[in-house]
Amino acid sequence: MVSGVTFERDRDITRALVAWFGASARELPWRSCGTRDPYRVLVSELMLQQTQASRVAERFDEFLARFPTVEALARADEGEVLAAWSGLGYYRRARLLHGAARAIVGEHGGRFPRGAAELASLPGLGRYTAGAVASLAFGEQTPAVDANVMRVVLRLEGRVLATADPRAVRLAWARAGALVEAGARLRPARGAAVVNEALIELGAVVCPARGPKCGDCPVAGWCVARARGSTGRIPARKKRPVRRAVYFASVLVADGEGRLAVTRRGDDGLWAGLHEAPTVERMDRASTGAEVGKLLGVGRVREVGSFAFKTTHRDCHFVVYRGRAPRRAPEGWRYLGPEAIAGLGLSSPQRRILLEMGAGGA
Numbered sequence: 001m002v003s004g005v006t007f008e009r010d011r012d013i014t015r016a017l018v019a020w021f022g023a024s025a026r027e028l029p030w031r032s033c034g035t036r037d038p039y040r041v042l043v044s045e046l047m048l049q050q051t052q053a054s055r056v057a058e059r060f061d062e063f064l065a066r067f068p069t070v071e072a073l074a075r076a077d078e079g080e081v082l083a084a085w086s087g088l089g090y091y092r093r094a095r096l097l098h099g100a101a102r103a104i105v106g107e108h109g110g111r112f113p114r115g116a117a118e119l120a121s122l123p124g125l126g127r128y129t130a131g132a133v134a135s136l137a138f139g140e141q142t143p144a145v146d147a148n149v150m151r152v153v154l155r156l157e158g159r160v161l162a163t164a165d166p167r168a169v170r171l172a173w174a175r176a177g178a179l180v181e182a183g184a185r186l187r188p189a190r191g192a193a194v195v196n197e198a199l200i201e202l203g204a205v206v207c208p209a210r211g212p213k214c215g216d217c218p219v220a221g222w223c224v225a226r227a228r229g230s231t232g233r234i235p236a237r238k239k240r241p242v243r244r245a246v247y248f249a250s251v252l253v254a255d256g257e258g259r260l261a262v263t264r265r266g267d268d269g270l271w272a273g274l275h276e277a278p279t280v281e282r283m284d285r286a287s288t289g290a291e292v293g294k295l296l297g298v299g300r301v302r303e304v305g306s307f308a309f310k311t312t313h314r315d316c317h318f319v320v321y322r323g324r325a326p327r328r329a330p331e332g333w334r335y336l337g338p339e340a341i342a343g344l345g346l347s348s349p350q351r352r353i354l355l356e357m358g359a360g361g362a
């Protein structure tokens, strides 16, 4: 049962949030046209997971121009989708989006299921994404708790918990649900959607993990963490994952026309399914030039540069070589010019290797 105090607090928080969002929401491409098209919501939500809004804003319209409908996306082959996703990182999301589009077209005749529960049954749609699409596109009174909302709720309630803690998960969904309910009461048509978007926006812009701007916060008056001075401890820190080193040796191999050899990575693991220059990869140490030349059959190789690249869990060390084209291209190799390479799905390091370092000639 909801007590009167909780009810009034939720109502007041919701009013403040909705007023703030109406006055301060960032203009972002997926919010334009007042559109609540479920396909646009789905694409934007998957892009926004683990990628900054400013980066997504640069790529959203281009992706939508290439795949304007869920049918167009479902028809595309995976390589095209990965290529259009280039630069956004975390390519698994592109595969999930593609799989969801295929399920919507193949199993639902191209019509999005409307409720959060039905949406959550689509491949790749977790509870958050399903809630976001159901609420933003269809006005369902359901919460959508991402990392931003989780942080805001934990701070509002002053609970020092890690975000993965089941108690934090339960609390965040329950409290966000109550605020969404208050929003729906305030504005029956779109209140639930506005509260969800406002909570996400508040977490992203005003209440980030580091340096919350409590002086600018519309809900500061109700925030327990702020009153107790505990914002820096909420959410509680989780243990850092152990980072692993990976050593890559990539070889620029040009054919007689100056086109570069490109291969496709396997279907599992880091950068699965993306393209790369022929590469030797090992975990224990860097390969020597002689080993690389022999393994790939490209004769004596010459080092042309090296750099480091960090992913969430790995420290990647790249050494880049030039080598001679083998008389017969090994299975899986293709020789492509820069335009064709630019149209492939490439990880950031391989984009640098093939398009920047590779442009340097022999």
Ligand code: SF4
Pocket: 152, 155, 156, 206, 207, 212, 213, 214, 215, 217, 218, 219, 220, 221, 223, 225, 226, 231
């Ligand atoms: S008052 Fe500060 S800590 Fe509390 S929700 Fe607002 S920005 Fe976050």
